[in-house]
Amino acid sequence: MLTIALPKGRIGDDSLQIFEKIFAKPFRFEERKLILEMENFRFLRVRSQDVPTYVYHQAADLGVVGLDVLEEKGLDLVRLLDLGFGRCSVSIGIRAEEELRFDKPSYKVATKMENITRRYFSKRAIPVEIIKLYGSIELAPLVGLADMIVDIVETGETMRQNGLKPALDIMESSAYLIANKNSFYAKKEEILRLRHQIQEVL
Ligand code: PRP
Numbered sequence: 001m002l003t004i005a006l007p008k009g010r011i012g013d014d015s016l017q018i019f020e021k022i023f024a025k026p027f028r029f030e031e032r033k034l035i036l037e038m039e040n041f042r043f044l045r046v047r048s049q050d051v052p053t054y055v056y057h058q059a060a061d062l063g064v065v066g067l068d069v070l071e072e073k074g075l076d077l078v079r080l081l082d083l084g085f086g087r088c089s090v091s092i093g094i095r096a097e098e099e100l101r102f103d104k105p106s107y108k109v110a111t112k113m114e115n116i117t118r119r120y121f122s123k124r125a126i127p128v129e130i131i132k133l134y135g136s137i138e139l140a141p142l143v144g145l146a147d148m149i150v151d152i153v154e155t156g157e158t159m160r161q162n163g164l165k166p167a168l169d170i171m172e173s174s175a176y177l178i179a180n181k182n183s184f185y186a187k188k189e190e191i192l193r194l195r196h197q198i199q200e201v202l
Contacts, residue, residue, distance in 0.1 A: 072115050146149045
């Protein structure tokens with residue numbers, strides 16, 4: 001039996017589709033249910049940012065989550081496979097009419113990805129004040145809360161519709177299959193078999 005934490009939304013849905021292909025039967029959470037048991041698997045339906053937490057604390061053996069979330073959490077987890085879907089980038093966004101430059105003494109950067117943002121700017125010795133937000137990040141430069149944002153860009157539509165543009169990509173992301181180290185050693189054969197089955201249907 002393997003327990004797998006899946007995020008709500010697209011990445012979770014695409015992950016279940018992989019299992020549907022492997023086992024040729026529907027894998028779907030009933031409405032509002034948070035656990036799904038099928039074949040030899042138990043799926044947990046959690047918030048994307050919580051997937052690494054469930055896996056790290058061994059409440060789940062495996063998880064599927066965006067590399068952006070993994071990097072932001074910074075937990076020591078085994079990255080088993082890049083699933084190739086859920087592609088997006090983490091980018092610096094600025095007002096469409098501006099140019100990206102770093103000649104002021106400091107910049108205010110709004111983001112929900114504090115750690116990725118801090119690492120990026122401190123590596124380059126660019127002084128920034130990070131303003132942590134939980135959503136609607138694109139609003140911040142429009143009302144003077146921040147000079148720029150660091151946020152997820154998938155189609156770029158949200159930035160465009162709010163008069164912003166992606167000025168620089170910090171990292172590329174896609175969905176990864178992850179495991180905690182204990183599960184990986186204790187259930188190695190089962191996990192590697194699943195990884196192989198997933199690779200075959202991708
Ligand atoms: C992300 C991100 C942007 C949007 C980008 O939010 O914060 O707002 O998607 O997508 P686009 O480039 O295709 O317009 P998400 O939908 O993940 O919601 P969240 O803020 O709850 O994480």
